[in-house]
Amino acid sequence: MEKLEQFSEKDYFGIKRHLSDVKINLESRCISRKQCFTYTILLFILAGVFEIGGGYLIWLWLREGRGLTFAFLGAIVLFLYGIVPTFQPANFHRIYATYGGIFVIMSILWGWVFDKIPPDTYDLIGALIILIGVSIIYYWPRKDEIND
Amino acid sequence: MIDLVISLALFFLAALFEIGGGYLVWLWLRENKGVAFGLLGGLTLAIYGIIPTFQPANFGRVYAAYGGIFIVSSLIWGALVDKKQPDRYEVIGALISLVGVTIMFYLRS
Numbered sequence: 070m071e072k073l074e075q076f077s078e079k080d081y082f083g084i085k086r087h088l089s090d091v092k093i094n095l096e097s098r099c100i101s102r103k104q105c106f107t108y109t110i111l112l113f114i115l116a117g118v119f120e121i122g123g124g125y126l127i128w129l130w131l132r133e134g135r136g137l138t139f140a141f142l143g144a145i146v147l148f149l150y151g152i153v154p155t156f157q158p159a160n161f162h163r164i165y166a167t168y169g170g171i172f173v174i175m176s177i178l179w180g181w182v183f184d185k186i187p188p189d190t191y192d193l194i195g196a197l198i199i200l201i202g203v204s205i206i207y208y209w210p211r212k213d214e215i216n217d
Numbered sequence: 218m219i220d221l222v223i224s225l226a227l228f229f230l231a232a233l234f235e236i237g238g239g240y241l242v243w244l245w246l247r248e249n250k251g252v253a254f255g256l257l258g259g260l261t262l263a264i265y266g267i268i269p270t271f272q273p274a275n276f277g278r279v280y281a282a283y284g285g286i287f288i289v290s291s292l293i294w295g296a297l298v299d300k301k302q303p304d305r306y307e308v309i310g311a312l313i314s315l316v317g318v319t320i321m322f323y324l325r326s
Binding site for chain 1: 236238239242247258259262265266267269270286287288289292294295306307312316317318320321322324
């Protein structure tokens with residue numbers, strides 16, 4: 070918390086202050102495990118929407134011959150994607166490893182909705198196993214850590 | 218076979234740019250480094266977006282298999298760059314996830 074307060078003092082155009090206030094708010098919501106679970110899952114999903122959306126826009130630019138506007142928008146959305154995990158109450162590598170699994174599930178859903186490619190049996194079984202794996206990574210209770 | 222090698226190489230390259238870009242943004246907002254880190258991170262993430270377009274499968278499938286590589290790369294990044302060794306549950310979870318990835322992407326074909 071001390072670190073966050075320090076960090077609020079050095080804000081540029083009020084943006085950083087706002088971001089860190091939001092973060093304090095989020096972390097204080099993590100008092101109960103249930104709330105923490107909901108908040109972290111929502112953040113993972115939001116990151117997935119930004120990443121796959123941004124990646125898709127760039128894909129449309131390069132593979133489907135759309136204009137440069139798509140590339141520019143894609144870059145902005147990917148930048149936003151990079152900001153979302155900074156609100157997660159864990160260390161960098163654990164957030165990113167977990168996100169890898171969320172990403173798989175969301176990519177399948179994305180392909181289904183936007184490209185009309187439904188998941189097959191391999192997709193479903195694989196996705197379920199991946200989901201179990203990343204849940205252990207992020208949500209397995211650790212005695213020596215406050216946030217988990 | 219050569220397709221598989223190219224595919225894996227592209228996955229690791231993409232993961233490097235994505236995790237690297239995300240880490241730069243992280244340094245900006247969580248470790249109190251300058252805004253230059255954030256902008257550089259944004260640029261790195263944009264470059265990351267270009268890499269999967271070289272993959273030889275459809276969009277959904279490419280991104281699905283990439284997730285598995287990403288999980289492992291994140292833990293390696295943590296160990297090498299952040300100097301934080303993965304704990305037991307991170308390793309177990311990652312191994313389980315890789316079984317799922319193998320079923321989804323490589324076992325099918």
